[in-house]
Amino acid sequence: MRKPMIAGNWKMFKTSQEANNLVNTIKAGVHSIDYCDIVICPPFTQLSSVISLLDGTPIGLGGQNMHFEKEGAFTGEVSPVMLKDLGCRYVILGHSERRAHFKETDSIINKKVQSALSYSLVPIVCVGETLEERESGRAQDTVRQQFEGTFQGIDVKQFEKIVIAYEPVWAIGTGKTATPEQAQEMHHFIRSLVEQKTNQEIASKIRILYGGSVKPENIGELISKEDVDGGLVGGACLKAQSFIQIIQGTVEDNAKV
Ligand code: PEP
Numbered sequence: 044m045r046k047p048m049i050a051g052n053w054k055m056f057k058t059s060q061e062a063n064n065l066v067n068t069i070k071a072g073v074h075s076i077d078y079c080d081i082v083i084c085p086p087f088t089q090l091s092s093v094i095s096l097l098d099g100t101p102i103g104l105g106g107q108n109m110h111f112e113k114e115g116a117f118t119g120e121v122s123p124v125m126l127k128d129l130g131c132r133y134v135i136l137g138h139s140e141r142r143a144h145f146k147e148t149d150s151i152i153n154k155k156v157q158s159a160l161s162y163s164l165v166p167i168v169c170v171g172e173t174l175e176e177r178e179s180g181r182a183q184d185t186v187r188q189q190f191e192g193t194f195q196g197i198d199v200k201q202f203e204k205i206v207i208a209y210e211p212v213w214a215i216g217t218g219k220t221a222t223p224e225q226a227q228e229m230h231h232f233i234r235s236l237v238e239q240k241t242n243q244e245i246a247s248k249i250r251i252l253y254g255g256s257v258k259p260e261n262i263g264e265l266i267s268k269e270d271v272d273g274g275l276v277g278g279a280c281l282k283a284q285s286f287i288q289i290i291q292g293t294v295e296d297n298a299k300v
Contacts, residue, residue: 047266047293048206048250048273050082050167051280052107052135053089062089066096068283072290076101079273079293082133082167083280087121094130105133105167108141111151111158123162134159135275137169137193139212149192156193160201167206167275168193169254170233174213182211183232190236199241207233207251208275214255216277223264223271226253230270259288266293 057065062085073081084105085093094104110120126134136159137152152168159166170193172185186209197205209229211221221229230251238246253265254275265271273293279285 045248045250045272046080047078048080048082048252049262049286049290049293050105050133050135050206050208050252050273050275051084051286052138052254052275052277053083053085053281054107054140054277055086056281057085057089059089059092062093063096065281065283066093069102069286070096070100072283072287073102074100076290079290081290084133084135090126090129090131097130103132104130105135106131106164107135107138109134109136109155109159109164111154113158113162123158123164126164127162131164133165133167133206135167135169135208137189139169139171139210139215143212149189150195152193153195156197156205160197160204165204165206167208167252169208169210169275171210171212171215171255177211177213182229186229186233187236190233194240197240199245202237202241203245203248205249207237207249208254209233209251210254210275216256218256220256220258220261220265221253223268226265226271227268230268230272234270257289259285259292262289262292 082103082105084107106126109123113124136155141147156166170186170189172182176185234246250272252273252275253271257274257276258279
């Protein structure tokens with residue numbers, strides 16, 4: 044059984060007051076929801092205040108990034124131990140914005156994935172092709188390459204703790220969503236990569252989220268696809284109502300085997 048998951052990536056948005064307002068409204072809207080795992084990933088500056096508001100709710104907290112070292116002279120960075128210390132259970136790794144603007148390579152992301160797992164953080168690992176790669180027929184090659192680099196050396200037993208997010212770069216923040224068929228095709232491909240790396244049982248358990256302009260209007264169709272297990276949501280998670288509606292949109296999809 045794969046329980047749907049909706050994770051909200053706040054990116055570099057929300058001051059303290061805005062964060063408190065957003066979380067309080069989300070809390071009120073999702074308090075009785077048990078059919079979907081809900082995760083919110085505020086900026087580092089808001090983690091501490093947000094976790095105090097999440098007590099007694101089903102909402103998990105995640106970081107948007109981390110360094111792979113436990114501590115050290117890495118000015119401006121945040122470690123897995125610090126995320127754990129603040130109550131994070133998840134961390135987004137390898138987001139395309141980190142890859143593009145901060146030059147994160149698959150090998151750096153691989154170190155982060157290993158580190159997150161060793162500190163019992165659930166990594167939400169992003170892969171996805173650019174428009175140029177899709178249009179030239181290289182979407183699967185790109186995703187395979189990212190997959191192999193990012194998950195190199197990960198122990199089979201650790202693998203089922205990982206969440207993968209397929210985020211086509213051309214769909215992030217653009218309003219262009221992959222069609223449910225395009226998403227399904229890539230998710231199925233990613234699941235086959237997981238199976239080759241691990242086994243059928245783990246491949247059938249691992250959650251693969253779709254990310255790229257997810258909205259209340261398209262979550263139902265996306266999640267109705269066999270291999271789509273939820274969403275990593277950017278823009279639409281910044282407004283409580285749209286985030287809540289996306290979570291509610293997973294309700295029909297509560298029994299994937
Ligand atoms: C994201 O940032 O991971 C994302 C998918 O953004 P958006 O939903 O705005 O496309």
